Amino acid sequence: MYLELQNIHKTWKNKSGENYSLQNISLSILQNEFVCIIGPSGCGKTSLLKIMSGIVIPDIGKVIYNDTIVDKEVNGCSMIFQEPSLYPWKTVEENIELGLIFQKYPRQTRKEIVAEKIKLAGLENFEKLYPHQLSGGMKQKTQLARVLALNPDIVFLDEPFAAMDEILKNKFDNYLLNLWEKEQKTFVLVTHSLEEALFLADRIILMSPDPGKIHLEQNIDLPRPRDLFSKDIVELRKHLRNEISKFY
Ligand SMILES: Nc1ncnc2c1ncn2[C@@H]1O[C@H](COP(=O)(O)OP(=O)(O)OP(=O)(O)O)[C@@H](O)[C@H]1O
Numbered sequence: 001m002y003l004e005l006q007n008i009h010k011t012w013k014n015k016s017g018e019n020y021s022l023q024n025i026s027l028s029i030l031q032n033e034f035v036c037i038i039g040p041s042g043c044g045k046t047s048l049l050k051i052m053s054g055i056v057i058p059d060i061g062k063v064i065y066n067d068t069i070v071d072k073e074v075n076g077c078s079m080i081f082q083e084p085s086l087y088p089w090k091t092v093e094e095n096i097e098l099g100l101i102f103q104k105y106p107r108q109t110r111k112e113i114v115a116e117k118i119k120l121a122g123l124e125n126f127e128k129l130y131p132h133q134l135s136g137g138m139k140q141k142t143q144l145a146r147v148l149a150l151n152p153d154i155v156f157l158d159e160p161f162a163a164m165d166e167i168l169k170n171k172f173d174n175y176l177l178n179l180w181e182k183e184q185k186t187f188v189l190v191t192h193s194l195e196e197a198l199f200l201a202d203r204i205i206l207m208s209p210d211p212g213k214i215h216l217e218q219n220i221d222l223p224r225p226r227d228l229f230s231k232d233i234v235e236l237r238k239h240l241r242n243e244i245s246k247f248y
């Protein structure tokens with residue numbers, strides 16, 4: 001699996017009638033990579049994820065997924081948004097099963113996959129609950145289980161833990177890492193937290209605003225789990241903080 005963006009340009013008129021654009025974005029993402037995208041609010045991170053997954057088609061440039069030019073929503077990619085989007089009238093297990101029903105999996109296979117993903121996501125004993133009975137974290141776990149049930153190549157995550165406090169977020173970072181290691185998927189995570197990116201990513205992509213561009217790419221070739229206070233990470237953090245501060 002690979003995903004490649006070649007010289008992408010895209011312009012929108014935003015709500016106040018001004019143009020905003022992404023310009024000159026070239027990027028490739030490899031199988032099993034954990035990529036984090038960071039950058040100031042409004043620089044175009046969500047828009048970039050939508051382009052990568054084929055939800056939005058660029059004005060200029062190509063997105064290539066496994067040798068095919070992307071011109072519609074990509075099969076094999078799944079997106080998780082900041083706000084969990086579960087069906088309120090369905091239970092946890094029914095929510096996880098839904099995509100499999102749409103894909104016409106036979107009943108027995110569906111039940112097996114749902115049971116496996118419930119275990120993987122740590123949702124045992126929550127199967128029969130409805131979304132309103134779940135914490136924000138549990139809702140996101142359900143979303144992740146629902147997405148992973150469809151066995152995508154790439155999971156795009158758009159600030160899924162933004163609404164959580166720091167301690168809970170750390171717990172979820174460990175959880176996500178564990179899931180990524182077990183599932184052997186490609187994860188592309190948008191986050192506002194440099195620390196989160198340093199903890200998780202094989203590569204950090206820092207975007208600059210107005211127009212949205214890739215400011216730099218930083219590989220992080222350090223073993224996991226990472227100690228954020230280790231010398232290497234502290235140095236990287238200083239370097240990247242310095243780069244980010246150029247946009248404020
Ligand atoms: N469909 C659209 N229609 C109009 N404007 C859009 C559309 N999508 C994005 N924009 C504009 O593009 C810019 C980038 O938006 P985007 O949501 O991608 O930024 P972001 O980096 O994800 O921001 P945040 O960190 O706040 O989530 C904004 O100015 C936004 O108003």
Ligand SMILES: [Mg+2]
Nearest residue numbers: 045046047158
């Ligand atoms: Mg966004």
